[in-house]
Amino acid sequence: MELNARQYKILDIVKNNQPITGEEIAQKLNLTRATLRPDLSILTMSGLLEARPRVGYFYVDKGFTNITGDYLKKLKVGEVKSLPIVITEGQSIYEAIVTLFLEDVGTIYVVKDGFLSGVVSRKDLLKTTMGKANLETTPVDVVMTRLSHIIFVEEDSSVYEAIKKIINYQVDSLPVVKKVIVDGKEYLEVVGRFTKTNIAKLFLELAEGK
Amino acid sequence: MELNARQYKILDIVKNNQPITGEEIAQKLNLTRATLRPDLSILTMSGLLEARPRVGYFYVDKGFTNITGDYLKKLKVGEVKSLPIVITEGQSIYEAIVTLFLEDVGTIYVVKDGFLSGVVSRKDLLKTTMGKANLETTPVDVVMTRLSHIIFVEEDSSVYEAIKKIINYQVDSLPVVKKVIVDGKEYLEVVGRFTKTNIAKLFLELAEGK
Numbered sequence: 001m002e003l004n005a006r007q008y009k010i011l012d013i014v015k016n017n018q019p020i021t022g023e024e025i026a027q028k029l030n031l032t033r034a035t036l037r038p039d040l041s042i043l044t045m046s047g048l049l050e051a052r053p054r055v056g057y058f059y060v061d062k063g064f065t066n067i068t069g070d071y072l073k074k075l076k077v078g079e080v081k082s083l084p085i086v087i088t089e090g091q092s093i094y095e096a097i098v099t100l101f102l103e104d105v106g107t108i109y110v111v112k113d114g115f116l117s118g119v120v121s122r123k124d125l126l127k128t129t130m131g132k133a134n135l136e137t138t139p140v141d142v143v144m145t146r147l148s149h150i151i152f153v154e155e156d157s158s159v160y161e162a163i164k165k166i167i168n169y170q171v172d173s174l175p176v177v178k179k180v181i182v183d184g185k186e187y188l189e190v191v192g193r194f195t196k197t198n199i200a201k202l203f204l205e206l207a208e209g210k
Numbered sequence: 211m212e213l214n215a216r217q218y219k220i221l222d223i224v225k226n227n228q229p230i231t232g233e234e235i236a237q238k239l240n241l242t243r244a245t246l247r248p249d250l251s252i253l254t255m256s257g258l259l260e261a262r263p264r265v266g267y268f269y270v271d272k273g274f275t276n277i278t279g280d281y282l283k284k285l286k287v288g289e290v291k292s293l294p295i296v297i298t299e300g301q302s303i304y305e306a307i308v309t310l311f312l313e314d315v316g317t318i319y320v321v322k323d324g325f326l327s328g329v330v331s332r333k334d335l336l337k338t339t340m341g342k343a344n345l346e347t348t349p350v351d352v353v354m355t356r357l358s359h360i361i362f363v364e365e366d367s368s369v370y371e372a373i374k375k376i377i378n379y380q381v382d383s384l385p386v387v388k389k390v391i392v393d394g395k396e397y398l399e400v401v402g403r404f405t406k407t408n409i410a411k412l413f414l415e416l417a418e419g420k
Binding site: 097 | 282340370373412
């Protein structure tokens, strides 16, 4: 949205004097109502001003907002997700830590029979190493967050929803899953991960116009 | 930017047929050129279409981008930063880990004589606990990232620049510092931290219009 100098002046006048009629805006600018008409149309149709009949113009501070919100609500997690890093239930805590460093990720997913059974983070592992467990013989299932407590998203969840979950549940990443029904029971297949890094990259890409 | 149905149609036509004259667009819509004039003005002044004399209209895919980019370039790190969590050089690795858990942060800053001297992350600490060091007697300075390798921002750095540093240097957070000159030497006072969580929250706030 590229506004000209006069349109910015009009926005300022409306912000400070709302509601204000077109006639009053014209007076403040020493211009005729007719001269201002195209500017006021642009500002109204862009959603920056709201015109109420017999009342005047109001400033609407949502031009930017709606665009970002609409975009994040339309964008699917599947379009921006990263590859999941996975280990198997029964592998040791030591193996989990090695995997975490090798892959340089903050969270790894634990699977059993191919389906998600737990999540283990750097924080979980740091806590564990401070304890007395034998890292090489204790299975990772002992320290992982179990399925019932895992917050996840699906590939067709919106990015907006995913960001909201990350903030509200204070987690660093979410497993991206596909629901699979086997013998009438629902299982979660891990198909990706959605992280705060994905969010930061997306924000930067938008800002850079990619 | 709220466009009406006809304006969206025009954008589609231009995207698929550019460059295209106003007359040609009008023909495709079975409308007169005069009827389309206000729509074309809106789209051009919004920066969504570009009109080149004697050539026609082009689609400009940057309406959204510029707004996000401009916003992040204007917004200062000081406006969105979090409080820094700090320990003193000479405190033990064990104390660093306890601080990390108590404050529930991913990174803590190490200071000496009140100025930044190092950064220590969950990842550094996890690596340390896997080694042979005595956590209670080894000072945190042994495992921290030293000043010369620390990527930081200042309070009046733009959020855009901060996000870029986080992505490019693959770090989870940046110390926000104030430069102080003492006896002709420059020191960094830690006044905040800027994290991926700040980025995610900012993105969400924009999307929700706060």
